[in-house]
Amino acid sequence: MILLHRGLERARPLLLIEAERLENLARDLRAIAGGTSPSPADLHAAPVVDxxxxxxxxxxxxVGTLQGHPRLPDGPVHTTELWAVDLKRRWARTLxxxxxxxxxxxxxxxxV
Structure with a gap:
């Protein structure tokens, strides 16, 4: 999670790194969904987990009480993971x- 209320200048490099990581993930997931497996070169360059x-x-x-979600009813909620939060402007960006x-x-x- 990247905290933006501590200053955009401090957060900008981290935001750009995370954006690139997510873009790479999205690209790979689209390829897999289209039937493309990792290439032999991709797997040769990948580290091994033994x-x-x-x-x-x-x-x-x-975690809190939800209001106005387009798909979920109002009430208790546990969001997806947080990626960015600005406590001064009072917003959060989840996955x-x-x-x-x-x-x-x-x-x-x-x-007690």
Whole structure:
């Protein structure tokens, strides 16, 4: 996740790097969807992962109460992973779309 409220000049290089990575991924996914597998040269240049296994890793998301999504009903939501956030302007860009950030959740201590 890239934090834009800390200044666009600091964030710009990171945004451009991530944009290029995502464009490369999109290009490869379109090729695979069209029936094109990685070339022998692509696989020859690729690093090897030996003794591999499946795993998962956490990515930062937004959890809250949704309003006005074009496909999902209003109510509790857990967004896709965050790519950019501007807390000053109160927006977030997830993998799938922009969101406006309303009021943040406030932790309360009830003496527990």
């Amino acid at each position: 003794l591999w296994r499946w795993s998962s890793r956490s990515m930062r998301t937004v 799938s779309r922009y969101y406006v950030l309303g009021d943040p959740h406030v932790e309360t201590d009830h003496g």
